Amino acid sequence: MEIAYFDHNATTRVDDAVLEAMLPYFQRQFGNASSRHTYGINARRAIDHARKQVADAVGVQPIQVIFTSGGSEANNLFIRGAADSLKPGNVFISAIEHPCILKPAQALSRRNCDAWVLHQLAMDAQGQVDLAAASAAMHAHKPGLVSVMLANNETGVIQEVAKIAEMARAHGAYVHTDAIQGLGKITVDFPALKVHAMTLSAHKIYGPKGAAALIVDKRLLLKPLIYGGGHENGLRSGTENVPAIVGFGVACELAVLRLAESAQHVSRLRDRLETGLLGMGAVIFGKKAARIPNTCYFALPDIEGDTLVVKLDKAGFAVAAGAACSSVNPGQSHVLAAMQVDPMLARCAVRISLGSSNTVEEIEDFLRTAQHIVTELKRTSSLCL
Numbered sequence: 001m002e003i004a005y006f007d008h009n010a011t012t013r014v015d016d017a018v019l020e021a022m023l024p025y026f027q028r029q030f031g032n033a034s035s036r037h038t039y040g041i042n043a044r045r046a047i048d049h050a051r052k053q054v055a056d057a058v059g060v061q062p063i064q065v066i067f068t069s070g071g072s073e074a075n076n077l078f079i080r081g082a083a084d085s086l087k088p089g090n091v092f093i094s095a096i097e098h099p100c101i102l103k104p105a106q107a108l109s110r111r112n113c114d115a116w117v118l119h120q121l122a123m124d125a126q127g128q129v130d131l132a133a134a135s136a137a138m139h140a141h142k143p144g145l146v147s148v149m150l151a152n153n154e155t156g157v158i159q160e161v162a163k164i165a166e167m168a169r170a171h172g173a174y175v176h177t178d179a180i181q182g183l184g185k186i187t188v189d190f191p192a193l194k195v196h197a198m199t200l201s202a203h204k205i206y207g208p209k210g211a212a213a214l215i216v217d218k219r220l221l222l223k224p225l226i227y228g229g230g231h232e233n234g235l236r237s238g239t240e241n242v243p244a245i246v247g248f249g250v251a252c253e254l255a256v257l258r259l260a261e262s263a264q265h266v267s268r269l270r271d272r273l274e275t276g277l278l279g280m281g282a283v284i285f286g287k288k289a290a291r292i293p294n295t296c297y298f299a300l301p302d303i304e305g306d307t308l309v310v311k312l313d314k315a316g317f318a319v320a321a322g323a324a325c326s327s328v329n330p331g332q333s334h335v336l337a338a339m340q341v342d343p344m345l346a347r348c349a350v351r352i353s354l355g356s357s358n359t360v361e362e363i364e365d366f367l368r369t370a371q372h373i374v375t376e377l378k379r380t381s382s383l384c385l
């Protein structure tokens with residue numbers, strides 16, 4: 001049975017053009033980019049080309065791109081690397097950040113000698129940072145480091161990053177945004193976001209797993225997490241993953257080229273999906289806020305999210321209950337908790353994140369199937385909350 005894939009915020013299928021560009025670098029062009037011979041020179045050229053493709057996609061110079069092994073590493077590099085180059089002070093993150101921002105920020109606040117004070121920016125009921133509260137908190141506690149994601153992986157809600165960055169910069173802070181869920185879905189322009197650093201990851205944009213980047217302002221002081229041969233301007237040692245970096249470059253180029261068409265396609269599908277879900281009595285989280293066009297995070301009251309996900313999978317639809325990235329750590333979504341969603345309703349949360357391959361037929365099938373499952377679950381009410 002073909003399973004309709006509705007979980008693009010978790011990861012995406014590698015695009016054919018991306019795979020084709022990567023393949024030579026596994027075998028024919030397998031060189032180490034640090035080598036001086038032709039194999040090495042070809043690998044270095046391929047990395048330089050990919051660096052330019054990534055840089056062009058977000059409006060920066062190639063020198064501002066630091067390749068890492070994933071978005072998690074890039075986020076850790078900012079939090080820990082920037083903190084280590086500053087005097088300890090106040091670190092502000094939004095309450096809905098991905099665990100790879102939240103955990104290193106918590107670790108900074110637990111240090112013995114040079115501990116930082118961690119502040120979580122409050123969210124409103126639609127899942128956006130409360131700007132007035134953020135401004136007051138930053139006046140009360142001068143920020144040194146700030147990180148606020150561009151689009152949330154669960155709700156898809158877009159944050160006013162440039163406004164928050166301006167606020168934080170006025171206090172002299174270094175500001176970062178995790179733009180992983182924004183790239184390929186909305187315009188991501190580094191200068192316009194007014195941040196000092198930004199994270200991107202290849203596998204959310206039809207590129208391979210294991211390639212990502214921290215984009216940095218040239219003035220940002222950063223200490224590396226990984227020391228060694230001094231790769232990536234000394235900020236990320238380790239032999240470069242050439243095939244993955246090449247794939248990341250192509251994926252970035254395609255993400256920008258296809259942005260308008262793809263955003264229009266998924267937003268049409270999402271509109272149809274949400275009309276159908278609302279007709280079934282669903283609550284849609286963050287619906288009144290600006291959202292990336294592919295994401296629908298909903299709850300059908302009294303139908304447990306995990307139960308619905310398993311039933312839908314058996315019926316041929318891959319959807320997520322909350323954040324796939326934290327499914328090793330089940331429990332209530334910290335994003336919905338920050339939005340003050342009733343915990344009983346939060347247990348019913350299911351996320352659908354659409355991509356370029358999804359079709360209107362899949363959405364219609366999904367709505368019919370979901371209605372059928374819901375009717376069945378309600379009839380055998382032991383399976384409901």
Ligand SMILES: Cc1ncc(COP(=O)(O)O)c(C=O)c1O
Nearest residue numbers: 070071072098153178180201325
């Ligand atoms: C918003 C966000 N940040 C960070 C990550 C982690 O990125 P990666 O899987 O490349 O480590 C993810 C996805 O898992 C994400 O959605």
